[in-house]
Amino acid sequence: MNMHPRTQEFTASVLDGPMRDESELTAHVLVRPGKSYGFFTDTTVCIGCKACEVACKEWNNLPADDIGLTGDSYDNTGALSANTWRHVNFIERSGDGGVRDNDQTPFQSGWLMMSDVCKHCHNPPCLEACPTGALFKTEFDTVVVQQDVCNGCGYCVPACPFGVVDISKIDGKAHKCTLCYDRLKGGLEPACAKSCPTDSIQFGELEVLQEKASKRLDELHARGVETAYLYGVPGSPGATGDLGHLNAFFLLTDRPEVYNLPAAPTRASNRVAPALKAGLATMLGFALAAAVLLVSGRE
Amino acid sequence: MGLTGKMGRANEERPAVLAPSPKRGDGRASGWTGPTYYGRPQLKPAPFNNWVVGGYIFLAGLSGSSSLLGHIAELVGGPESERLARRARKYALLAPTIGSALLIEDLHTPKRFYNMLRVAKLRSPMSIGTWILMTFSAGAFPAAVLHFLADHLKAFRWLRRPAQFVQAPATLAGAGLSVYTAALMSATSTPSWASAPQALSVRYGASSVASAASALMLGERSPKLRRTLATLTCGALVVEAAASAAQAAAHRAKGVEEASGGGWGRAETIFALGLGVLAPVALLGASLVAPRARRRVLHNAAALATIGGSAMLRIATLGVGDDSATRPEISLRFAQPANLP
Numbered sequence: 001m002n003m004h005p006r007t008q009e010f011t012a013s014v015l016d017g018p019m020r021d022e023s024e025l026t027a028h029v030l031v032r033p034g035k036s037y038g039f040f041t042d043t044t045v046c047i048g049c050k051a052c053e054v055a056c057k058e059w060n061n062l063p064a065d066d067i068g069l070t071g072d073s074y075d076n077t078g079a080l081s082a083n084t085w086r087h088v089n090f091i092e093r094s095g096d097g098g099v100r101d102n103d104q105t106p107f108q109s110g111w112l113m114m115s116d117v118c119k120h121c122h123n124p125p126c127l128e129a130c131p132t133g134a135l136f137k138t139e140f141d142t143v144v145v146q147q148d149v150c151n152g153c154g155y156c157v158p159a160c161p162f163g164v165v166d167i168s169k170i171d172g173k174a175h176k177c178t179l180c181y182d183r184l185k186g187g188l189e190p191a192c193a194k195s196c197p198t199d200s201i202q203f204g205e206l207e208v209l210q211e212k213a214s215k216r217l218d219e220l221h222a223r224g225v226e227t228a229y230l231y232g233v234p235g236s237p238g239a240t241g242d243l244g245h246l247n248a249f250f251l252l253t254d255r256p257e258v259y260n261l262p263a264a265p266t267r268a269s270n271r272v273a274p275a276l277k278a279g280l281a282t283m284l285g286f287a288l289a290a291a292v293l294l295v296s297g298r299e
Numbered sequence: 300m301g302l303t304g305k306m307g308r309a310n311e312e313r314p315a316v317l318a319p320s321p322k323r324g325d326g327r328a329s330g331w332t333g334p335t336y337y338g339r340p341q342l343k344p345a346p347f348n349n350w351v352v353g354g355y356i357f358l359a360g361l362s363g364s365s366s367l368l369g370h371i372a373e374l375v376g377g378p379e380s381e382r383l384a385r386r387a388r389k390y391a392l393l394a395p396t397i398g399s400a401l402l403i404e405d406l407h408t409p410k411r412f413y414n415m416l417r418v419a420k421l422r423s424p425m426s427i428g429t430w431i432l433m434t435f436s437a438g439a440f441p442a443a444v445l446h447f448l449a450d451h452l453k454a455f456r457w458l459r460r461p462a463q464f465v466q467a468p469a470t471l472a473g474a475g476l477s478v479y480t481a482a483l484m485s486a487t488s489t490p491s492w493a494s495a496p497q498a499l500s501v502r503y504g505a506s507s508v509a510s511a512a513s514a515l516m517l518g519e520r521s522p523k524l525r526r527t528l529a530t531l532t533c534g535a536l537v538v539e540a541a542a543s544a545a546q547a548a549a550h551r552a553k554g555v556e557e558a559s560g561g562g563w564g565r566a567e568t569i570f571a572l573g574l575g576v577l578a579p580v581a582l583l584g585a586s587l588v589a590p591r592a593r594r595r596v597l598h599n600a601a602a603l604a605t606i607g608g609s610a611m612l613r614i615a616t617l618g619v620g621d622d623s624a625t626r627p628e629i630s631l632r633f634a635q636p637a638n639l640p
């Protein structure tokens with residue numbers, strides 16, 4: 001990677017303060033309020049090192065969920081949770097002949113790895129469901145839970161179509177990835193993206209990332225990886241419908257279900273009006289029926 | 300770990316671009332038969348205590364519909380409905396008191412319950428519901444107090460009219476209170492709730508009316524009013540049964556009916572349908588041909604069964620939803636493009 005000229009300003013071993021706009025040096029992007037930021041997670045270069053999981057836990061001071069072996073390939077994290085905001089999926093693909101089948105596609109030797117995260121949906125069902133306004137859109141167009149407002153009602157949990165947000169058993173509040181809201185405010189690149197050694201996780205302005213992703217897609221297609229597509233970008237085979245674009249989107253090479261992603265997620269709040277209308281019409285019907293019965297029952 | 304089986308199919312059918320669903324040919328099939336991620340849940344179930352939240356939904360329905368029926372009786376039912384209306388006003392106090400306590404109890408940070416009042420959001424049924432409950436309480440409490448004064452103190456008899464007036468918002472909000480909980484459940488990603496928004500709403504509304512009419516029937520001395528309430532209960536139960544059939548059809552069409560195969564699904568069939576609908580309809584039917592002296596017993600038995608079934612309906616449907624959310628073959632099937640509206 002070409003070094004940013006501003007790196008020359010920081011040659012001392014010990015700095016007297018944080019670097020101004022450090023993200024410019026680490027991610028070649030300036031973080032400014034009012035712009036849209038996100039993650040482009042290119043799963044084709046993920047090596048499953050889990051540096052993102054560790055960096056996230058360290059920066060956000062998150063406890064471990066479960067220290068043990070799951071038996072599910074190298075995935076001992078299991079799932080995203082209140083304490084786990086990055087989760088690397090491990091998928092061992094094979095033919096029908098066995099786990100170490102020789103008949104592999106000449107690509108990643110049958111391994112699929114993907115660092116999953118909150119998608120920071122454009123129309124986030126978790127935020128729409130939130131009855132306290134604790135969930136909000138930040139000035140960086142990301143979705144964050146305000147910990148001093150959340151009362152732990154838990155309604156965002158079933159609202160999320162990706163099973164991301166979770167209630168903590170420790171403090172009784174909803175927690176999920178904040179896209180390092182605090183770091184963005186300080187001009188820093190989110191911890192996971194900064195720690196990713198292969199740039200599988202890239203942080204940046206959404207439009208720029210989408211452009212990068214489509215270039216990468218063309219490149220992969222040209223190299224013969226026809227199965228590659230973008231998940232969470234409108235107009236692509238992995239578009240996420242009424243949720244709109246996902247600020248954290250992915251380049252995948254197999255069906256969404258293989259990565260535990262829904263093929264066609266829906267915007268939960270679209271069901272409010274139909275349900276309420278049907279219910280209120282029912283109640284109106286019963287009210288009229290009761291009135292008729294009561295009147296005709298009078299002497 | 301059954302890995303090869305699960306993942307193998309994905310490979311075999313792997314297509315040029317994004318594959319069509321492996322089961323698209325018979326898209327009506329139950330459950331996703333393609334790959335899952337080690338059978339791990341793709342969604343998180345609602346972190347509600349089903350007994351507590353189900354209990355609230357039941358009380359909300361009972362209170363809301365009682366207020367609605369009681370007020371209608373007061374307006375058009377003539378003097379013989381007066382006692383009925385009074386009982387209805389008492390039932391209306393259940394949701395604002397015990398119901399609210401249950402709601403706060405289920406919060407994971409209960410001391411911050413008042414944060415529900417910071418915002419009003421039309422896209423959040425929980426926010427809508429908060430304000431419906433507030434409006435309802437704001438009508439039901441003063442109405443109960445004014446009526447109490449009017450009924451017990453001669454000097455306050457003139458309060459009867461204003462009491463009816465302040466109760467009006469509770470009556471209207473009562474209709475909302477009876478059904479908004481269904482909208483709350485269907486406006487999630489939980490497959491068995493999300494797959495039939497209208498049917499669930501009608502089912503909850505009908506169950507609310509049935510439970511309220513039944514509760515009002517319990518203490519009713521006038522045989523004629525009891526018959527009216529029995530007819531209303533019976534009608535509501537028939538609508539409820541039709542709505543559950545519609546809901547089951549929607550579940551089948553969207554491939555999520557397997558979620559009803561577990562313990563909660565059985566509880567729903569036995570208690571919500573068996574105890575809550577079939578038993579009372581049979582008892583009410585029997586009361587038509589029974590000798591006069593027996594009728595009251597049959598009415599009361601039917602009322603109790605209806606009320607119990609109505610509570611279990613809410614508790615069990617919450618549980619079935621949890622089952623549907625934690626089973627990836629159901630949630631991944633639900634999220635197939637064929638299911639998009």
Ligand code: SF4
Pocket residue numbers: 118119120121124125126127143159160161162163164165176
């Ligand atoms: S992925 Fe889930 S938690 Fe993240 S913004 Fe979307 S709905 Fe909310």
